[in-house]
Amino acid sequence: MKDECTMKTETQLSFDADFDLSNAQITVLLVDDQPFIGKMIGSMLKEEPDIIFHYCQDARKAIHMANHVSPTVILQDLTMPDVDGLQMVKYYRLNTFSRQTPLIVLSGQEDAKVKADAFALGANDYMVKPPDRIELIARIRYHSQAYINMLQRDAAYRRVEEQSAELEIRNQFIKKTFGRYLSDDIVESILDTPEGLELGGEKRKVTIMMTDLRGFTSIGERLPPEDVLAIINIYLKSMTDIILKYEGTIDEFIGDAILVIFGAPVFQEDDARRAIACAVEMQQSMETVNKKISRWAILKFVWGLALILERLLLEISVQKNDPSMGLLEAMST
Known part of the structure; x- marks a missing residue:
């Protein structure tokens, strides 16, 4: 005792x-x-x-x-x-x-x-x-x-609550990071399958779309920088809304060019069909875009498209320290 x-x-x-x-x-x-x-x-x-x-x-x-x-x-x-x-x-x-x-x-x-x-x-x-x-x-x-x-x-219960809080922080980071480039459905798919964010990549068949404004460089050289920025923002905002509507993944903005992937990170059977529909609507929206930029008294922009309907075998990698998705390799199949 x-x-x-x-x-x-x-x-x-x-x-x-x-x-x-x-x-x-x-x-x-x-x-x-x-x-x-x-x-x-x-x-x-x-x-x-x-x-x-x-x-x-x-x-x-x-x-x-x-x-x-x-x-x-x-x-x-x-x-x-x-x-x-x-x-x-x-x-x-x-x-x-x-x-x-x-x-x-x-x-x-x-x-x-x-x-x-x-x-x-x-x-x-x-x-x-x-x-x-x-x-x-x-x-x-x-x-x-x-x-x-x-x-x-x-x-x-406390451990579960702590893990849930940590998961919510992670999910908010993913939504904030990818939300500008991916549709809500694709972001939710990433959250449901977090293994898709691991280092490395995978081979996958996708459809790629590359668009730009023909003659934008020469026209941009004749305008003040603030006007160029205003014009490109109008254009990219309009195009981005359409791309996300058709669940395309914006891989990269290169000036006025946009590189879009259909089939990554989420593959769907109708990727090619949605890419075509997306391209058609983007082309049709150029009339509205040209009206919005008409106050700058420049020629109407001509929209260019390169749509690869042959499915490509791509290696796609989403790096932990770099939230962009890169095309590492492409081969016609």
């Missing part, structure tokens, strides 16, 4: 989420003003190697001791000289570190009214002194294991 109100801090049950609760030991704290009760219960538990026993004779120090030894069950005497046992039950439940700790009230009498009061204040069990050894150990194990299981469950 430990000395009165001793604290064995090296065996404390941790409430830290990083603590391995699978190896948590049963820890008993007995609070009783009668030393012979302490010796008796200590003797009962002495032959149980998996049970750590602590004894506190002074009820005024019980809460302090409970905070340090983190018991898996508290045995609280009902009749104490300084603090009433029922009042101690209330104090345990108000204390952060013992609020959920199983509490067994010990009493010298079998009184239904006292039992009811103890349970109403938060006690988990009630035993008459002196307790039977087998029954006492059984109840200690039962309540302690239930408590340890609860701590393990809560720790698991």
Whole structure:
């Protein structure tokens, strides 16, 4: 038996989420003003190697001791000289570190009214002194294991919540990074299959579209830089909306040129058909684009297209430190 109100801090049950609760030991704290009760219960538990026993004779120090030894069950005497046992039950439940700790009230009498009061204040069990050894150990194990299981469950929930928060941060990064170049459906597909973001790539058949504005370089040389920027923004905004509408992947902007892939990172059977439909609508939208830039009093732009309808075998790589998608190799098939 430990000395009165001793604290064995090296065996404390941790409430830290990083603590391995699978190896948590049963820890008993007995609070009783009668030393012979302490010796008796200590003797009962002495032959149980998996049970750590602590004894506190002074009820005024019980809460302090409970905070340090983190018991898996508290045995609280009902009749104490300084603090009433029922009042101690209330104090345990108000204390952060013992609020959920199983509490067994010990009493010298079998009184239904006292039992009811103890349970109403938060006690988990009630035993008459002196307790039977087998029954006492059984109840200690039962309540302690239930408590340890609860701590393990809560720790698991905290880990899940932390992982969910980390995943949400990652998903927001992906949405922010790829959202300007990919449709919402494709971004969601990437989030559902994160292995697609691993270093390296894969061979895949895709359809590629390359578009530009014919004569843009010579026209741009005759305009102030701010006008060139305004014109290219109008054009790229209009084209980007259409490309995303048809679930194309914008691989790269090269001045006024746009390189678009259909079939990566998500392959669909109608990639080539959508690429053609996308090209047609982009061509039709040039009338609107030319109207928007007419205030600069320049010639209408002519839109150029190179659409590879022969499917290509491409190696596509999405690097962890570079969110762009690169075409590393292309071969006609």
